[in-house]
Amino acid sequence: MVMIGNQTPPQIDEPEIEIDVQNLDFYYGKHQALHDICMSVPKGMVTALIGPSGCGKSTFLRTLNRMNDIIGGTRVEGKIVIQSKDIYAPNIDVVMLRKRVGMVFQKPNPFPKSIFENVAYGPRIHGIKNRAQLQEIVERSLVRAAIWDEVKDRLHISGLELSGGQQQRLCIARALAVDPDILLMDEPASALDPRSTQRIEDLIAELRGDYTIVIVTHNMQQAARVSDYTAFFYEGHLIEFGKTERIFTKPNNKQTEDYITGRFG
Amino acid sequence: MQKWKEKAVKLGLLGASSTSILIVLLIFFYLIKEALPFALDPGLSSLSGSLWAPTSMLKESFGILPLLTGSLLVTAMATIIAIPVGVIAAIYISEIARPAEREVLKPFIELLAALPSVVIGFFGLVVFVPLVKSVFGLSTGLTALTGALLLALMAIPTIISISEDAISSVPSSYKQASLALGASKLETIFKITVPAALSGIVASITLGIGRVIGETMAVLMVTGNAAVVTMNPLTSVRTMTATIAAEMGEVAFGSHHYRALFWVALILLGITFALNILAQKALSKYKLG
Ligand SMILES: Nc1ncnc2c1ncn2[C@@H]1O[C@H](COP(=O)(O)OP(=O)(O)O)[C@@H](O)[C@H]1O
Ligand SMILES: [Mg+2]
Numbered sequence: 078m079v080m081i082g083n084q085t086p087p088q089i090d091e092p093e094i095e096i097d098v099q100n101l102d103f104y105y106g107k108h109q110a111l112h113d114i115c116m117s118v119p120k121g122m123v124t125a126l127i128g129p130s131g132c133g134k135s136t137f138l139r140t141l142n143r144m145n146d147i148i149g150g151t152r153v154e155g156k157i158v159i160q161s162k163d164i165y166a167p168n169i170d171v172v173m174l175r176k177r178v179g180m181v182f183q184k185p186n187p188f189p190k191s192i193f194e195n196v197a198y199g200p201r202i203h204g205i206k207n208r209a210q211l212q213e214i215v216e217r218s219l220v221r222a223a224i225w226d227e228v229k230d231r232l233h234i235s236g237l238e239l240s241g242g243q244q245q246r247l248c249i250a251r252a253l254a255v256d257p258d259i260l261l262m263d264e265p266a267s268a269l270d271p272r273s274t275q276r277i278e279d280l281i282a283e284l285r286g287d288y289t290i291v292i293v294t295h296n297m298q299q300a301a302r303v304s305d306y307t308a309f310f311y312e313g314h315l316i317e318f319g320k321t322e323r324i325f326t327k328p329n330n331k332q333t334e335d336y337i338t339g340r341f342g
Numbered sequence: 343m344q345k346w347k348e349k350a351v352k353l354g355l356l357g358a359s360s361t362s363i364l365i366v367l368l369i370f371f372y373l374i375k376e377a378l379p380f381a382l383d384p385g386l387s388s389l390s391g392s393l394w395a396p397t398s399m400l401k402e403s404f405g406i407l408p409l410l411t412g413s414l415l416v417t418a419m420a421t422i423i424a425i426p427v428g429v430i431a432a433i434y435i436s437e438i439a440r441p442a443e444r445e446v447l448k449p450f451i452e453l454l455a456a457l458p459s460v461v462i463g464f465f466g467l468v469v470f471v472p473l474v475k476s477v478f479g480l481s482t483g484l485t486a487l488t489g490a491l492l493l494a495l496m497a498i499p500t501i502i503s504i505s506e507d508a509i510s511s512v513p514s515s516y517k518q519a520s521l522a523l524g525a526s527k528l529e530t531i532f533k534i535t536v537p538a539a540l541s542g543i544v545a546s547i548t549l550g551i552g553r554v555i556g557e558t559m560a561v562l563m564v565t566g567n568a569a570v571v572t573m574n575p576l577t578s579v580r581t582m583t584a585t586i587a588a589e590m591g592e593v594a595f596g597s598h599h600y601r602a603l604f605w606v607a608l609i610l611l612g613i614t615f616a617l618n619i620l621a622q623k624a625l626s627k628y629k630l631g
Contacts, residue, residue, distance in 0.1 A: 173524070186513070186518070188534060198533070199525075202525045202533075251523070252522075255523055255524060
């Protein structure tokens with residue numbers, strides 16, 4: 078590489094950063110679940126979080142929309158900067174943060190309400206009352222979540238009447254309805270059959286580019302298939318982070334290599 | 343051998359349940375039997391009057407309207423007081439209170455539910471009667487409102503404990519989904535949690551009201567026992583249950599007055615029965631989902 082002076086030349090393919098995590102520590106009471114995490118999540122890309130069970134993937138994911146706040150006795154140190162704002166700064170509006178950072182859970186959890194009301198819930202919370210506008214948002218979100226064709230004739234039935242895979246896509250539609258920039262997904266397909274899993278993976282590929290997606294998965298093949306970047310966590314530490322292709326072909330770290338080759342975890 | 347045992351147990355259970363059904367039926371038939379002659383003499387139309395003066399020297403009157411309105415007024419007011427207090431308390435205990443507060447509040451509510459109604463009536467006599475009197479500047483604190491306050495006090499623990507059950511069994515995944523969409527804690531409570539627990543809350547209300555509608559002693563002690571047709575909460579009234587309790591002991595067996603009291607009992611039974619069916623329906627819906 079040719080160096081100009083002592084500065085690194087600007088790289089063409091240097092991605093724009095959406096989430097910048099700086100020296101993040103996280104505690105459940107006295108138990109430290111995350112140690113000094115530093116990580117820059119690129120905008121418009123899919124970032125996979127992998128690692129053995131209990132290594133802190135879900136905890137890390139929930140720090141990004143402050144969902145850990147609802148668990149008593151937790152503590153955060155360090156910084157998470159999203160769109161140039163420290164989301165743990167005292168003046169931050171958690172409501173606005175969660176509007177920008179949507180979340181999809183491991184187990185599909187539609188509300189016990191109609192399909193329409195499930196999707197309209199978020200926009201209503203954020204002040205949209207106009208029926209026509211809500212209808213437009215509901216349709217657009219369901220189309221975007223690739224479930225519109227299956228439910229368009231029965232928007233009034235309960236979301237709980239759908240199959241597991243459909244429920245999960247409904248939950249994705251519900252998250253998209255508030256127009257977030259970032260989508261957090263915690264093992265979104267782990268409760269689903271292979272066909273539904275396939276559809277979720279296709280959907281993630283569809284959404285890529287328009288949303289910054291951070292997805293937890295315990296399935297290495299899935300991480301390799303859907304993500305651009307991969308972060309490997311182990312016992313609360315971020316062991317390695319980089320382009321998925323490289324992580325899976327030339328990991329720098331021995332532990333990463335052992336994990337992705339299936340030697341443990 | 344095993345089969346024989348099973349049969350015996352089944353038979354025993356069948357016996358027990360049919361005995362209880364039989365007893366209820368017997369009570370019902372006895373009520374009808376004692377009430378029926380009144381329909382011939384002096385006739386059912388005399389029940390519809392607005393004067394209850396069963397022992398009048400001039401003219402006996404058996405108009406149950408004042409008793410009906412008395413019961414209605416007291417129960418309706420009790421319901422209006424008990425629902426918001428009970429439901430809000432249930433929401434507070436299950437969704438807002440810190441665990442330490444919950445540890446104190448829950449046994450306290452259960453204790454309140456277990457208090458005998460005479461004790462609550464006595465409490466009302468000592469506390470609510472003077473309170474109502476001085477707050478509204480009345481000559482007596484023995485009013486419909488006082489009775490309603492007492493009945494509400496009795497209904498509230500039932501409403502709280504069943505509503506609290508229903509609210510805290512709403513899956514936390516619903517609440518998390520709502521919070522993750524940017525809803526506040528209060529929005530989540532009122533738009534997700536409470537609607538999801540609604541049938542249980544309705545059941546708790548019906549059971550709570552069911553508990554107080556047949557309540558006798560407490561109201562007898564504090565409502566002033568004046569059988570007048572009124573919708574003014576600050577006057578003395580007389581409920582159906584209080585009437586039966588107060589007069590049955592002194593009535594001449596077989597008299598018109600005696601039979602009129604049985605009609606009051608029958609009507610009360612009908613109302614309680616209807617309410618219980620409503621409560622059952624609400625409860626079974628709540629259990630189903
Ligand atoms: N609500 C909680 N309270 C206390 N400890 C927790 C809680 N959730 C997770 N932990 C702990 O934090 C660590 C990381 O858990 P988690 O983030 O769920 O891991 P993963 O998602 O990678 O399986 C584990 O040791 C787990 O026991
Ligand atoms: Mg997890």
